[in-house]
Amino acid sequence: MLKIKVQDLNKLFDAISEKEPLYMPLEKAGEANYGLYKTGEKTALDVLKTVKSAKDLFFPQSETIVKFKTEGKNITVEDIREEVKPFVLFGVKACDFKAFEVLDKVFLADPVDTYYQAKRNACTVVTFACRRPEESCFCKVFGIDAANPVGDVTIWKDDENLYWRENTEKGSKLTESVRYLFAEGGEKDVQNQQEETRKIIEKLPFSSLDLSYFENTEMMDIFNRPEWQKLSEACLACGTCTFVCPTCQCFDIREFKASNDQIIRYRCWDSCMYSDFTQMSHGNNRTTQMQRYRQRFMHKLVYYPENNGGLFSCVGCGRCVNKCPQKLNIVKVVKTLGGKKDD
Amino acid sequence: MQRIGVFICWCGSNIAATVDVERVSEAIKSEPGVVFSANYQYMCSENGQQLLRNAIKEYHLTGVVVGSCSPRMHEATFRKAAEAEGLNPYMVEIANIREHCSWIHKDREEATEKAIILVRTAIAKVKLNAPLTAGESPVTKRALVIGGGIAGIQAALDIAEAGFEVDIVEKNPTIGGRMAQLDKTFPTLDCAACILTPKMVDCAQSDKIDILTYSEVEDVKGFVGNFKVKIRRKARFVDETKCTGCKICMDNCPSKKGLNEFNMNLNNRPAIYIPFAQAIPNVAVIDPEQCLKLKSGKCGLCQKKCGVGAIDYTMTDKIIEREYGAIVVATGFRPINIDKFNEYGYSENKDVITSLELERLMNAAGPTNGVLLRPSDNTHPKVITFIQCVGSRDLTDCGKPYCSKICCMYTAKHAMLIREKYPDTEVHVFYIDVRCPGKNYDEFYRRACEQYGVDYIKGMVGKVYNQNGKLMVQGSNLIENEQVTIPSDLVVLATAIEPEPSVRKIATLLTASIDTNNFLTEAHPKLKPVESPTAGVYLAGVCQGPKDIPETVSQASACAAKVIGLLVKDSLKTNPCVAQSDESMCNGCSQCANVCAYGAITYIDKEFRLGGGKTETRRVAYVNPAVCQGCGACTVTCPSGAMDLKGFASKQIMSEVEEICRK
Amino acid sequence: MNKVEELIVKRARELLSSKEVDKVIGWKKGEFYFDPSPAVFTSEEELKDFVYNGFCGANLSKYLVQELKKGGKIAVFLKPCDTYSFNELVKEHRVDKNAVKVIAIECQGKLDIEKIKEKGVSAVTETEENGEEVIVSSLYGSAKFRKEEVLLEKCLTCKSKKFAVADETIVVNEMKETANDRFSGVEELERMSEEERFAFWKGELSKCIRCNACRNVCPACTCVKCVFDNNASGMATKAPADTFEEQMFHIIRAYHVAGRCTDCGECSRVCPQHIPLHLLNRKFIKDINRLYGDFQAGEADEGKNPLIEYTEKDADPTAAVNGEVRHA
């Protein structure tokens, strides 16, 4: 294990970013989000939850897929894919890291999403153990250890030091390039911090959330529960929950006419909360907000696990709990539906 | 697939000298959708049009762009040519490469480049054009005239003369209006009744005119050519078809306390009355406020005395509904209330009177039988002082900011008549300005000074007070730079006039706009002075702005001409470039109707299928294409974009923008 | 249970039991003390979950649009600022006021849980307002704050504690008007140079994730189909694919509610990125007041808003933009 004084962190960031683009939580206009580090930038490593998750780096909110050029009656297709240069994603929390696993199962399964894959392969992920999880966190429910995330490198941080552990070959390569900034040691401090953190996690209000209902109930029984109506009543149909969610993976493919002979086809995040979600030429198979609301949670808790060996597509990051304008969230859904298992 | 033909006009050398027309045609050829591109010396010529027509036929064109002079010049020409060949005329767009290009640029390169862009822009628009068809709506061949004063009478007579039926709705028991109250008229001094009453009789005798007195417009629906109007016929308590106007009822009526409105409340009349001798219809009416029978059930004398059994105390208001093709508003005016001008002491002194009251005091049929006696003691006034601009040109709360226009002339008339009839009377006139533009008007005023010795004093009166029975008129004589005080026997105030207040309700019903002074607004102050912005509604007389009798009559006849022009048509072609609301997106917020100057937008409840067998009823906007003028104000007000304008659709304009900005 | 909440629940119970209304729109308790959600109550039994506390910031008026479509008479609890939204909805025929019983309720300003968390207090179990102080109790003890430290942005610059409409009122303690000037934020920006303003908004708007929360929560945004969702509008966008789209969305959003925005502040409250959206809306409000005379949307449930109104003497755009003119 290696360690570096917190006051030397900027040296570390500069050193990494000199070699490869470095993406990490930055504070811009008062909010912490992942962004490209440049010297002098205001970092936000201590913020527990960035507003948007780290998934942007592999699956950005909007991404050009292909361009078309028309010339008279001819159309040429321009492949805009370029080789993605290696980059470092720094400070990913355990929940967000777990979310990559959820996304991988979607994007890397056959047929492989090459846009996602290129970025995923090019990235060295430095995960960051949580020290002070808060009341909206419930990663434990999904078997995540917030005190010991994996990734290519894992870091811990206390008031004095940042501790560094390489986990993979990619991690070693990164470590090598910045090794000169580090000193050896810190195992004990990390261990102590982990114990502290795990103690806090035990006490968190949602840590005892019980998901067994969703594992043991027939899909249609859950689908037909009358409570969905009440649960969704206050939903504004905005996309906040889906856009801050680290595992939401739906996207829409749209076109933009950049000029008279140039069309850009791009994809952008879609939200199952939107009325045009899965809109088809015949119309829409979900016509009410209740149905759309149900879709989101059925997908997270039932459909996705069904297709992926029981893996839930929620990682308990709690962003939706914090950000929903009307304070609706997955915890309320789980408790409302799961609380009446005997029905 | 669109098949667009592009025609570039040389306009002789007007375009071709600065724009390389050959290059433009060539550049346009490769534009997607363009199947034909040519240039020609004079596109507007017979041969040019033939070129266009041939291309439409040969290439089965779905759209045409002509790069030529301004669309304001030849759009109609090319549209007609296209239509002749079976192409919808609204599939033709003009690129203005003359006024907006060749004529203003010197550099050939620059001008040619710009011309190409302008033509491309027109192509982008025409690609989104939709064939439009002018709608037709039938015309009800009957006109409504609201107001039975001289304006309404003249308009009705002229319309009837052309052979159309016309109804006059008058809220008073008789037609005649303000003019009937006047004694003499300027500048000829002929008697008002002598020239007005024959016209009133003509109205009554015309088989085309239906006079609905003692009636008010209650509701107006519909639009130009197709108005549906509800008219309230107030209970007269006298059967119009039976009453002979014999006046026996009047003589026998025991209630004599009703104020005589016709005589400006200067004397009294019975509860059952005919407003004046030449009233049309010459039919009595019962004032329910004064009638003992109606108030207390005790009396019924008139019914007993009536030889033809015309009196019916059980009569109630009736609402009748009629249809009209055009409406003339001629609601007239009234003098403003001058109680608040306490400097003139109108409410304190009986001998301070308004000009209209003086008219009655001088009229042979008036309360004094034409002998000028002052109201307080019925004596001849020896010194009479006139004050002009009372309430006119006055920015305070009491007055009106505008010039009432008629006062200078009628004051001169009054002064002159008094001096003529009572040469021993001293007449003074306080004035700010004497305004007499008009044929023989200034001459008239000068006559008052020169021939009749009326004393005109330049200056305004500051105070009128009673001192020992004399009215002391204290004012400025600005020419002499003196403050003068004139002890007078009678003071006459040239009171400002204002639109009859009922016009407000009528304006609302007709969605005709009203200005800050309650005058109806004309569609254009110079070019459409008798039209209201609401199609099919015309304005005559003072309801539109202060004016005298000759002007009123001219305007009324102008209205009639407009109405006749409308009613001779069997149907009206509507402008197809009108707004239309996409009901599936409209949520009936009513913002669009608020900005529509023409009242073209109404709201209907419409049922929508939601899927799953469910339906939803929603309030949505409906644009009446016959009324909409196509300005587009509503389209911008609509946040959802449900409202769009045909021929100038948002998508079309945006595609033009895109094309212009393309480099 | 606080006194106001007690009275509200009591009244809701009466209304439901007497069948005077078919449903009640209020707030329902969440997982914590600080996360109540808007909810529709149809039975007395459901009312056990009714809450009204310092975290009931949500404006309930917009829910009437969807609930009224289902039929029945509804009682709704509206805070002073929410009553303006209600009037605006009535004005635009979105809500039939005859089918609604407006119960206007006391509000002393609502609290921002994120501000409290930023102060290091988590696991809040209760709050108590004491004049200008707020006592926040949590699992880890209690803390005292000055009210302005923990109020929602929209409550810091509350425009009025007057009820624009009320069939009945439930007010226990007098509501004090705030002395804060709600336009000071706009003025601060106006004083900046164009470059500074541009940089400010660029920074703020670059955070936008186009989640549409600001639009969807807005009581003035009730279009059947929003231009941004309508592929035929030529303006449809789903993501901030380019900085222009961020700008355009926020310009058009603010413009479309100009003259109709009551300044309820919900847009800023719900923004996950804390973009000060109220500064956009208030610019329009400020300009309207400056150019066309003071106007408060939602003050009445009829009448025209300044954008569908005019006077002949209105300022010319150039003078208006240069700030040279003011309404006389």
Next chain:
Amino acid sequence: MTKQNQIENITRLSGTDPKKCMKCGKCSGRCPAYKDMDIKPHQFVMYLEKGKIEKLLASKAIWNCLSCMECVERCPRGVAPAGVVEAVRDTVKRAIGGNGIKAEDIPPIVDEFIPQQLLVSAYRKYNK
């Protein structure tokens, strides 16, 4: 102070726009002190409009105006001749300097018959 400044100053003090005057003379027609005024109320407005302030500054009428405000009250165009009179008087007064009435002189001369308004008006009139 240049003449132009002086004109602007008087206009500002008077709170009236002399261009609004339509020269009807109603102010002078109403003025109760008319006979004693060497320059009449309407002339005050006109001289100001024409910039002939030396005439105004030399006028005796500024001391004769009763400040009854009738002219202001009656003006149909919202012009305030008395405002101009007062503005001129203030200008003259300020040029002379010093106050015409000292506060300490008042109590001895006040008796119960002096209306309060007179005192107020005298202060307005003779103090700078």
Next chain:
Amino acid sequence: MQEVTEQKKEYVPTIVAFCCNWCSYAGADLAGSSRLTYPANVKIIRVPCSCRVNPMFVLKAFQRGADGVILCGCHPGDCHYVTGNYYTRRRMSLLFSFLNYMGIEKERTRVEWVSAAEGAKFSAVMNDFAKKINELGENKRLQDLRVKEERDE
């Protein structure tokens, strides 16, 4: 004017002018028939009334690379549709003030009233506006980079 254009030859700004059919478009026609010049980068779009101009059109123009947008309508009080330009006046006052508040240079947007008789005014206004836009140069604050990329190619 001529000088400025020559100095900055490398960048020719794009100017979109929305003109109402009844006054300003006719004013532009008159400018043409009077041979009163103005720069060729001013391009006119005909609308029935200035009140037809949706703020979205203005934004669209900027998105597509316009460097200046000007709206011309009948003089207030002379609107062919009676009240149309009164609404325009309010809408654009508020919109342009708002754009400026967002940091967009206020000289990039303008409203002018040009009657059908004012050919000279039309040309003068366009010359002046084009000059201002030339001085400001390329619009970089309200543009779509995707469009710019394609344009610059």
